[in-house]
Amino acid sequence: MAASADERLKEVSRLRRAMIRPELGAISGAILVFVFFLMVAGDSGMFAPQGIQNWTVVSAQFAIIAVGACLLMIAGEFDLSVGSMIGFAGIVIAILSVQWGWPVWLAILVAFTVCISLGAVNGFLVIKTGLPSFIVTLAFLYILRGLTIWLSILTTQKTVIGGVRKAAEGDWLAALFGGKILTGFFQWMGDQGWIETFSRGARAGQPVVEGVPMLVVWALGLIVFGQVLLTKTRFGNWIFAAGGDAQAARYVGVPVNRVKILMFMFTAFCACVFATAQVMEFGSAAADRGLLKEFEAIISVVIGGALLTGGYGSVVGAALGALIFGVVQQGLFFSGAESSLFRVFLGTILILAVILNTYIRRIITGER
Amino acid sequence: MTEPIIEMKNIEKHFGAVIALGGVSFDVCPGEVHCLLGDNGAGKSTFIKTMAGVHKPTSGTILFEGREMNFESPRDAMAAGIATVYQDLAMIPLMSVTRNFWMGNEPLKKVGPFRFFDFEKANAVTMKEMARMGINLREPSQAVGTLSGGERQTVAIARAVYFGAKVLILDEPTSALGVRQTSNVLATIDKVRKQGIAVVFITHNVRHALAVGDRFTVLNRGRTLGTAVRGEITPEELQDMMAGGQELATLEGSLGGTV
Numbered sequence: 001m002a003a004s005a006d007e008r009l010k011e012v013s014r015l016r017r018a019m020i021r022p023e024l025g026a027i028s029g030a031i032l033v034f035v036f037f038l039m040v041a042g043d044s045g046m047f048a049p050q051g052i053q054n055w056t057v058v059s060a061q062f063a064i065i066a067v068g069a070c071l072l073m074i075a076g077e078f079d080l081s082v083g084s085m086i087g088f089a090g091i092v093i094a095i096l097s098v099q100w101g102w103p104v105w106l107a108i109l110v111a112f113t114v115c116i117s118l119g120a121v122n123g124f125l126v127i128k129t130g131l132p133s134f135i136v137t138l139a140f141l142y143i144l145r146g147l148t149i150w151l152s153i154l155t156t157q158k159t160v161i162g163g164v165r166k167a168a169e170g171d172w173l174a175a176l177f178g179g180k181i182l183t184g185f186f187q188w189m190g191d192q193g194w195i196e197t198f199s200r201g202a203r204a205g206q207p208v209v210e211g212v213p214m215l216v217v218w219a220l221g222l223i224v225f226g227q228v229l230l231t232k233t234r235f236g237n238w239i240f241a242a243g244g245d246a247q248a249a250r251y252v253g254v255p256v257n258r259v260k261i262l263m264f265m266f267t268a269f270c271a272c273v274f275a276t277a278q279v280m281e282f283g284s285a286a287a288d289r290g291l292l293k294e295f296e297a298i299i300s301v302v303i304g305g306a307l308l309t310g311g312y313g314s315v316v317g318a319a320l321g322a323l324i325f326g327v328v329q330q331g332l333f334f335s336g337a338e339s340s341l342f343r344v345f346l347g348t349i350l351i352l353a354v355i356l357n358t359y360i361r362r363i364i365t366g367e368r
Numbered sequence: 369m370t371e372p373i374i375e376m377k378n379i380e381k382h383f384g385a386v387i388a389l390g391g392v393s394f395d396v397c398p399g400e401v402h403c404l405l406g407d408n409g410a411g412k413s414t415f416i417k418t419m420a421g422v423h424k425p426t427s428g429t430i431l432f433e434g435r436e437m438n439f440e441s442p443r444d445a446m447a448a449g450i451a452t453v454y455q456d457l458a459m460i461p462l463m464s465v466t467r468n469f470w471m472g473n474e475p476l477k478k479v480g481p482f483r484f485f486d487f488e489k490a491n492a493v494t495m496k497e498m499a500r501m502g503i504n505l506r507e508p509s510q511a512v513g514t515l516s517g518g519e520r521q522t523v524a525i526a527r528a529v530y531f532g533a534k535v536l537i538l539d540e541p542t543s544a545l546g547v548r549q550t551s552n553v554l555a556t557i558d559k560v561r562k563q564g565i566a567v568v569f570i571t572h573n574v575r576h577a578l579a580v581g582d583r584f585t586v587l588n589r590g591r592t593l594g595t596a597v598r599g600e601i602t603p604e605e606l607q608d609m610m611a612g613g614q615e616l617a618t619l620e621g622s623l624g625g626t627v
Contacts, residue, residue, distance in 0.1 A: 232484045234474035241471050244460035252472035312462045364462060364511045
């Protein structure tokens with residue numbers, strides 16, 4: 001019995017097995033992008049420590065929101081309000097901490113609570129009305145952006161609120177989003193001469209890259225969490241089932257509504273992580289932050305092999321999609337290309353990814 | 369024959385002014401395949417959905433293992449041991465056989481404070497249960513989409529049986545299948561019966577019904593036209609009953625008995 005099963009296993013060619021891995025496109029895309037920029041921008045400093053830090057941070061930003069968007073898309077829903085949520089969360093933190101003088105940790109916690117509740121409202125509306133999440137979250141894209149600008153102008157007569165850095169000094173929770181880790185290790189590597197150090201000025205002797213930004217740590221943490229949740233747990237099976245066929249899942253007792261609402265909340269959580277880290281990095285919040293981020297997150301996820309229709313995808317793939325994004329965006333900068341070409345690239349790669357994914361889905365479902 | 373495990377007495381179901389079921393009685397015993405036949409619109413779907421807890425009957429009683437039951441939801445019916453395999457809603461094609469098989473009942477293993485999906489156990493059980501139904505999977509991680517329609521029905525049936533179904537309702541499991549796949553599914557139904565499970569087999573194909581059925585009940589326009597025992601009825605009589613007799617007899621004559 002076992003032997004005959006093994007014999008049949010060989011009928012599936014390796015290539016075909018590799019083909020139906022959702023990450024395939026993203027892995028080959030990432031390799032392609034790296035090879036390309038090593039050739040055209042290899043000597044521009046893009047792959048020097050500072051350059052690496054540069055595109056790593058940008059990729060990590062994409063990855064944070066892509067993980068949320070990925071799990072939500074696999075569960076069969078979209079969230080177009082992610083970008084507006086980022087702007088909203090940032091302004092909430094800035095108003096509470098700078099204008100109202102609250103401790104920064106409290107401002108951050110309130111922002112998270114508000115965002116996750118808004119995520120729950122999104123999910124609840126989608127489930128209760130039965131409307132497509134596209135419409136419901138599109139409404140929130142406008143509502144939240146409008147509220148953000150209004151709140152900002154109402155309290156400060158400006159759309160940019162500065163002074164967060166000063167307020168956040170010494171704050172334990174702010175350090176979790178804005179700080180860097182492994183600074184000692186990087187100092188040591190600088191001392192060893194493995195990475196460059198500043199030769200003049202106040203920071204002479206310090207390495208050019210001080211450590212790993214918390215943003216990157218968050219990104220890695222969320223990727224690992226998302227991947228394990230999706231592929232190794234019962235809840236992950238429910239995410240696939242909810243997006244694959246909600247009715248079939250309900251028939252066998254999967255709490256589809258709960259799964260979907262929780263994923264909306266998780267997406268909002270990711271948006272809030274993004275916003276908090278950004279506010280801590282810039283030391284300010286602006287009402288126009290996060291513009292178009294929802295689409296960039298969705299594109300990362302699709303490049304990562306997820307199907308727009310739900311039920312299929314990979315967190316690692318989405319993270320690789322985010323990496324491709326970061327590398328290309330910064331790579332165009334390093335190679336001196338016109339930065340508006342980035343959008344051309346985005347559009348092109350989106351179409352290619354969707355075509356590839358549709359083809360792969362046909363293979364899996366045997367439609368051919 | 370033993371005591372019926374489920375007994376439906378004088379079930380009526382009205383949707384507004386429409387009388388979908390006008391007093392249907394039906395029972396099925398453990399280890400028996402009871403076929404429910406009827407043309408489109410006869411009320412088969414409404415009837416099994418009442419049995420499965422999707423609809424509440426307007427009047428009539430449902431006795432399960434001798435006790436009167438009022439199923440509030442499909443979950444209640446499932447908990448009691450009534451499993452339904454719907455024709456097209458059985459499986460999710462993009463998910464693996466294992467993930468489908470355990471959907472909603474995932475086995476867990478503890479690693480430290482966390483609990484993970486126990487794929488090792490899940491895969492082993494899936495392979496074993498599928499082999500018992502006569503399907504040798506290439507690998508448990510293959511997507512259900514790569515299986516044929518008959519195999520998908522079989523996975524759904526194996527799943528219901530493994531999770532302790534006492535009554536298995538099959539909603540037209542053969543209607544979309546080819547000849548070979550149909551015979552595979554019919555063979556599966558026979559295996560399930562031999563395990564002592566009561567099977568309610570809904571079909572509008574007389575030959576499929578006669579191949580495995582022990583008893584046959586024909587529904588027409590929301591009413592039972594009667595129940596026949598295997599060997600006491602010919603395919604022609606059954607077909608006649610289903611179509612309401614007259615018109616089909618005429619049609620059959622002109623088509624040379626091919627319907």
